[in-house]
Amino acid sequence: MNDSIGYRGRFAPTPSGPLHFGSLVAALGSYLDARAAQGEWLVRIEDIDPPRCPDGAASTILRQLETFGLEWDGSVMWQHTRDAAYQTALDQLIQLGIAYPCSCSRKQWQAFDIYPGWCRDGVCDPTQPVAWRLRSDLGERPIQWQDRLFGAQQFDPAELGDVVLKRKDNLWAYQLAVVVDDAEQQVTDVVRGLDLLDNTPWQRQLQGALGLPQPRYLHLPLIVTAEGQKLSKQNLAPALAEDERGVRRQLFQALAALDQAPPQALAAEPPATQLHWAVANWSLEQLRPAKHRSIPPSASPGD
Template sequence: MSGYRGRFAPTPSGPLHVGSLVAALASFLDARQAGGEWRLRIEDIDPPRCPAGAADEIQRQLEAFGLHWDGPVLWQHDRDDAYAAALARLVEQGLAYPCSCSRRQWRDYAVYPGWCRDGVREPGKPVAWRLRSDLGLRPVVWQDRLFGEQRFDPAELGDVVLRRKDGLWAYQLAVVVDDADQGITDVVRGFDLLDNTPWQRQLQHALGFPAPRYLHLPLIIGEGGQKLSKQNLAPPLPLEDARVRPLLHQALASLDQAPPRELATAPVAEQLAWAVAAWRPERIRPDPHRPAEPDDLPTR
């Protein structure tokens, strides 16, 4: 192994679709060409959004497309102690604070205005925990492997929630702790998460975690100009081999890897062997949004 370790971390709110296939495939190819590991993490910290059986379906879909992961699956529902320890460290540093405010109260502001930074405004009400985005690492600068230098002031993005009022952990803290604990060196994911990176870099810096390299991918856009997503009822990926083969070929084409036409009917293992050897992320056109071709959308 090369020391490279990537990951795919879906939320099991429903089955995978073409957009998530493209992200998983790019992450898988990047890891395999580097001779590294590819881990699977199930981000199920929000149980109300995660119907029974969805995580199992995701694993079956990945296996149908030949995207086999290394090591055991990491489940976020098992990680409460790790997240609590990280939050306690942030509180000790004065970088996290309790907040009683509701979204309705600050609806006239573009981002949360930090009203509870110096003390809870409404004691006795349930509180969330927020990150002090005005402290710590500022500005946040990193080199995205596709989109080049990125520079953000996290204070302009607001104080992101780390733990919700209902006690559930929020994405930003969980993903940073999990990436560090899993030894993730490279994150390959959709462009819609690029502006989450400043908060995550702040948290990595505050907690003393190494920063992975980032490769953000153009989003696959469906009809109406919306990102293909479960919320927008994107069709689920098939499991039948006869439908998987051409869809895998289309996903490679969506990543601008120019797979040979005759590969479209080849077995999944043959397509992936070609793709690992041929993988060139620099071929991807750095358009933040990429319209899906009609053939990219599987039928139900």
């Protein structure tokens, strides 16, 4: 954590579609944790994968945040403008000997649980395009940290595999971009969904190699359907409500999903009133370290 500045959090969605109820819970948890600490809350649009980012999706996300009263500080950071910063970081990792080119395709190693590291000592097929991977077997292992909700964590990155930093199509991969951008924005606290918990070892490994500050981490329980499936854009989770009544209801339900026990009367109040109460009463101690939360029956805007 960077102790030279106050609390600085962020919400960093991929604009592959509009926000859904699970996204709202993650954004709200991040927002409340920052505001309760009298800190800053930033928004970053992680649009490094253009094929996954339809036109207008980012604008929709920003409008949704505003509709729910989640106002951010400063300018929005757009990852598609950050190519030079990512390349500088990759060059540094190459110079350190912990990033290497890899010609292997997923089809070639699909029989293995993780990529076997075939190109660590030289590109297997120099005639093929290459991705750049992180050597997960180097540096301090295992990676250990204290999650603010789930407690002590320990992972050996080598058991997770050599993650891709830059793809064969020259698009940047998530792990490198998020580390570089968190450092650039001086993020002190990362609050996000539990599905990203096992990404943290790679990110801390990169932070250590690049000499970057290591933020604190708080991973939130995932919102799942009645069938136990994670809400996501990939499984066509419905977009957040846009009508006034639906917005109030879903914001209240998101507070309940974060175990904040909002008074029932708050459900009829506009977002500004709900958020004012929520910031004043934010309690991490009330948040139960369960892996999942079921989506409330009426969280779909169509109900």
